[in-house]
Amino acid sequence: GAGVSQSPSNKVTEKGKDVELRCDPISGHTALYWYRQSLGQGLEFLIYFQGNSAPDKSGLPSDRFSAERTGESVSTLTIQRTQQEDSAVYLCASSPGVLTEAFFGQGTRLTVV
């Protein structure tokens, strides 16, 4: 597609449920990032994929968070046993390579009730 696509755009879930967020990067982009943006906060780095290298998971806040990426295509961010503090906008970005600018999707707004 023309840009980074994220789905769903909005997700409301009950506390304790698992959720999956999807990101379709721009075709050909080798790098993919997930960030979390809480209300009134900056962007918190979660995880980074670059090609076939091992992902940089250093930003994942707990073991309830995980992410996968198949090759250089779709990525899914999974949050298990959601908590209210997980409520935030989850932003995905892709870039053509390391250290070039990142192109962001519109985000998924997650609300845990």
Place this chain on the structure above:
Amino acid sequence: AQSVTQLGSHVSVSEGALVLLRCNYSSSVPPYLFWYVQYPNQGLQLLLKYTSAATLVKGINGFEAEFKKSETSFHLTKPSAHMSDAAEYFCAVSEPGGSARQLTFGSGTQLTVLP
């Protein structure tokens, strides 16, 4: 390790006035620097980037930023604010060749433009 500090979480200017949004960074190597803008309910859009070429970088919508190594700064400016500039602005840094492979963002500055 790299980090970014944006001074002022909220900045208000009058329409037509100078916009100055401050960004200071720390990096163990000469960094790459970026400014992004986020309009309400949208993702982030790149305004401009510095990647070790010219120190004065011009971006979209009349914005520019100057890389000052001695001050470890990359402040964003626009000579004359427009109502449509109201948004949140994020400064970001990455380290070429370093172990840090992710973009590190500042906490953002909300720009309000007053009529």
